[in-house]
Amino acid sequence: MPEGVWVKCPGCAQAVYRNEVDENQQVCPNCGHHYRINARKRIEYTLDPGSFEETHAAVETVDPLEFTVGGVTYEQKVAKAKATHGLKEALVTGFGAVEETRAAFGFMDPYFMGGSMGSALGEKFCRLAQDAIRERLPLVVFAASGGARMQEGILSLMQMAKTADAVRQLNEAGSPYISVLTDPTTGGVYASFASLGDVVLAEPKALIGFAGPRLIEGALKVKLPEGFQTAEYQASHGFVDRIVARSEMRETLGKFLRYLSRS
Amino acid sequence: MADQKDKGRGVLDQSLPFERRLIELESHLERAASDQERQEIEGELEREREAVFANLSPWQRVQLARHAMRPRMLDYTARVFDDFIELHGDRLAMDDPAMVGGIARFQGETVMVVGQQKGVTTEDKVQRNFGMAHPEGYRKALRLFRLAERWGLPVITFVDTPAAHPGIEAEAHGQGPAIATNLLEMLKLRTPIFSVILGEGGSGGALGVAVGDWVAMFEHAIYVICPPERCAEILWRDVEKKEMAASALRVTAEELKELGTIDKVLAEPAAGAHRDPEAAAQTLAEEIEFFLEECKRERWTPSQRQAKFQNMGIYQETAG
Numbered sequence: 001m002p003e004g005v006w007v008k009c010p011g012c013a014q015a016v017y018r019n020e021v022d023e024n025q026q027v028c029p030n031c032g033h034h035y036r037i038n039a040r041k042r043i044e045y046t047l048d049p050g051s052f053e054e055t056h057a058a059v060e061t062v063d064p065l066e067f068t069v070g071g072v073t074y075e076q077k078v079a080k081a082k083a084t085h086g087l088k089e090a091l092v093t094g095f096g097a098v099e100e101t102r103a104a105f106g107f108m109d110p111y112f113m114g115g116s117m118g119s120a121l122g123e124k125f126c127r128l129a130q131d132a133i134r135e136r137l138p139l140v141v142f143a144a145s146g147g148a149r150m151q152e153g154i155l156s157l158m159q160m161a162k163t164a165d166a167v168r169q170l171n172e173a174g175s176p177y178i179s180v181l182t183d184p185t186t187g188g189v190y191a192s193f194a195s196l197g198d199v200v201l202a203e204p205k206a207l208i209g210f211a212g213p214r215l216i217e218g219a220l221k222v223k224l225p226e227g228f229q230t231a232e233y234q235a236s237h238g239f240v241d242r243i244v245a246r247s248e249m250r251e252t253l254g255k256f257l258r259y260l261s262r263s
Numbered sequence: 264m265a266d267q268k269d270k271g272r273g274v275l276d277q278s279l280p281f282e283r284r285l286i287e288l289e290s291h292l293e294r295a296a297s298d299q300e301r302q303e304i305e306g307e308l309e310r311e312r313e314a315v316f317a318n319l320s321p322w323q324r325v326q327l328a329r330h331a332m333r334p335r336m337l338d339y340t341a342r343v344f345d346d347f348i349e350l351h352g353d354r355l356a357m358d359d360p361a362m363v364g365g366i367a368r369f370q371g372e373t374v375m376v377v378g379q380q381k382g383v384t385t386e387d388k389v390q391r392n393f394g395m396a397h398p399e400g401y402r403k404a405l406r407l408f409r410l411a412e413r414w415g416l417p418v419i420t421f422v423d424t425p426a427a428h429p430g431i432e433a434e435a436h437g438q439g440p441a442i443a444t445n446l447l448e449m450l451k452l453r454t455p456i457f458s459v460i461l462g463e464g465g466s467g468g469a470l471g472v473a474v475g476d477w478v479a480m481f482e483h484a485i486y487v488i489c490p491p492e493r494c495a496e497i498l499w500r501d502v503e504k505k506e507m508a509a510s511a512l513r514v515t516a517e518e519l520k521e522l523g524t525i526d527k528v529l530a531e532p533a534a535g536a537h538r539d540p541e542a543a544a545q546t547l548a549e550e551i552e553f554f555l556e557e558c559k560r561e562r563w564t565p566s567q568r569q570a571k572f573q574n575m576g577i578y579q580e581t582a583g
Contacts, residue, residue, distance in 0.1 A: 047321070063576040065513050069498045119576030126573065148466075148488050150498060153512045154524050157488045159576035160467060161474050164446035165569050171447075188488075190439035191427075191467045196447060210467070211438035213427030215493070219429050239437050244302060 009033050010014030011205075025246045034203050034246055036183045038085065039092045039109035042142055047105070051097040056127045060088055061120040067151040078113065085112045087149040090123045090145070093128040095137070101261055104132035106141035110184065116149035117189050120157030125193060129166035129177075138176040138260050140253060143194035146212075160192035167196040174258040180251070181208050181231065181240065195239065199256065202231035202240045203249075209234075212260060229230020270407075277331035280325060284311075285534060288400060292315075301349040312326075312534050319483075321509040325491055328462045330536040335394075336363060336380045336421040336461060336546070342544035342553065347376065353402040358435070359504040361392045361428070362400030363406040366416070375411035376485050377404045380543055381462070394463075395543025398441035401471050403443050412454045419551060420472045423461040425490060427468030436524060440473040447475035450572065455563035457554040459547060460484045460525070461582050474572065476563035479527040480549050481543070483535055484513040486525065523575060 006015045011033025021028060026035040037045075043052055067074040082088055085123040090112040096105045106128050108115050125141070148156035170177045178248045179197025181190075183206040189211050202208060209229035217224055227233050234240045244252045278286055288308045318445045319327070327333070340347045352358040364377040379396060382388030398406075404420075427438055432529035449456060451473075459477030464486030480486060488494075494512060495504035513519070515528040516528040529546050532539035557563065 058581045060581055062577055062579045064500060065511065067511050070513075097492065099321050114311040118578075120578040122576050124531050142469050150512075151496055152577075153488050153514075153522075154486055154519055155472055155522060155576050157466060157486075158572065160443075160470055161446050161450065161572040162575055165450050165572050168447050168450050168569070188467055191471075192446060193442040193443070195437075195443045199351060209434050210427065210442070212432065215435070216429045218430065221432070222431070233435075237437065239440055258442055263513065 039107040047096040054094040101257035108142035108144040117146035118149035118152040126166040145189035163193040322506040359400030379424040401441040
């Protein structure tokens with residue numbers, strides 16, 4: 001969100017007092033627009049305070065293809081993202097609790113390399129799923145991603161199969177997997193683990209889809225219908241169980257975790 | 264089916280700039296007046312092939328993979344199998360002509376065949392949506408995978424698609440979830456899966472039918488996270504950087520084998536599969552024969568397939 005006391009809400013175009021947005025979990029107090037948020041804020045808004053224990057932070061990205069764009073190597077680009085966002089990857093994994101019920105959690109950060117999925121992210125997702133299975137805990141993952149990470153080429157594509165296999169393991173173990181789709185969930189992440197949740201929740205108005213809207217518009221040379229690829233659109237087509245406002249996420253997750261916990 | 268084979272293909276008008284000299288020489292060869300002249304032209308042909316094909320740029324490989332005359336799925340099924348009975352429909356909504364499937368006979372055995380057909384003539388291409396399947400196509404593929412499992416048939420998938428179809432209906436019908444479901448179900452399938460990348464292996468649309476125990480890829484095919492043009496737009500904001508993108512993305516069969524993504528590179532006839540589709544089909548038939556032999560030795564199991572895909576990716580684990 002831009003600096004300043006007043007911000008213009010992208011939802012209602014009204015000037016809203018920045019502090020009010022901050023105090024309202026980054027939701028416009030005027031129109032209910034859900035701002036895109038980073039993983040750190042997501043953890044703060046979702047989990048019981050102090051309950052989060054991060055895991056697998058040591059799994060990090062390398063530059064297997066020696067990918068360089070405009071003189072900037074992929075390694076340098078990732079290093080910059082790490083410094084800017086204070087994260088090591090676009091997925092933060094760990095254990096935590098919601099309303100005192102423990103679960104395994106994954107939080108994607110849409111700002112870290114666009115929330116894109118490469119090898120390290122795929123590996124972290126798989127380890128997280130295995131932790132959930134081992135500890136007999138439900139898994140909750142907040143997806144937020146522009147898709148696969150271009151700089152790892154085909155290896156990123158293969159993470160779709162790799163993470164789908166982690167979901168297979170969860171399914172076979174009977175470990176409940178709740179996938180929460182947040183703004184944006186697109187491309188290779190949507191076409192793999194994000195849409196494979198036993199239960200799929202979504203935040204209001206989140207962009208959710210396989211091909212991005214600009215790609216479709218460019219390919220078809222048509223104007224897209226109003227509300228296309230929003231959470232509500234996906235829900236009306238049967239791909240989302242429930243739209244859950246940020247203010248109600250804890251209560252909703254708390255119920256699912258209590259009702260589905262096996263210990 | 265057999266009547267699809269090689270239909271509607273002209274030669275020169277569909278050739279690539281770096282092939283023109285070869286085609287010229289071939290027509291000279293046909294008109295050669297003496298043995299001596301023939302020998303000279305053959306020598307030159309050989310040198311020209313060597314010069315062009317030993318040093319293909321990544322972009323030239325992309326062009327070859329998309330070559331208008333490149334053999335398509337149905338060109339191979341007509342040559343490789345003794346019979347092919349096409350089965351239609353996803354049993355939910357429609358029959359997607361971009362995704363073809365059915366049962367086929369191979370050396371006295373029955374196999375399940377599934378894959379993308381790009382189309383050959385203009386009309387055919389449009390009808391098949393250039394090999395870009397809708398969610399219904401992926402669901403039809405899944406229906407056939409499950410049938411194969413029930414019947415105990417090995418699955419052979421042919422991959423040749425620029426991408427899964429990007430469109431309004433495709434999104435409304437769940438393109439993402441349809442592909443995701445195929446990935447998961449192919450990993451679970453209790454029957455062996457052989458996949459071959461024929462031409463373009465485009466992104467999730469390709470992977471949605473390519474989670475194989477044994478993944479082969481023709482020498483001049485490509486397999487990409489996204490088309491080089493789109494990668495160039497995203498990373499360089501300039502579609503003209505597509506040649507740079509093709510080189511950076513590592514799209515070629517040899518490179519993919521080194522990265523552990525595919526299991527086997529299938530050598531193509533000199534100057535590409537389209538110059539000798541019979542020979543290319545023969546190579547593929549031998550690979551299918553190998554795959555089916557290994558089926559009998561119970562080499563392929565779901566747990567090995569799962570482990571193969573679990574091990575994909577390159578990352579590091581730092582201390583502390």
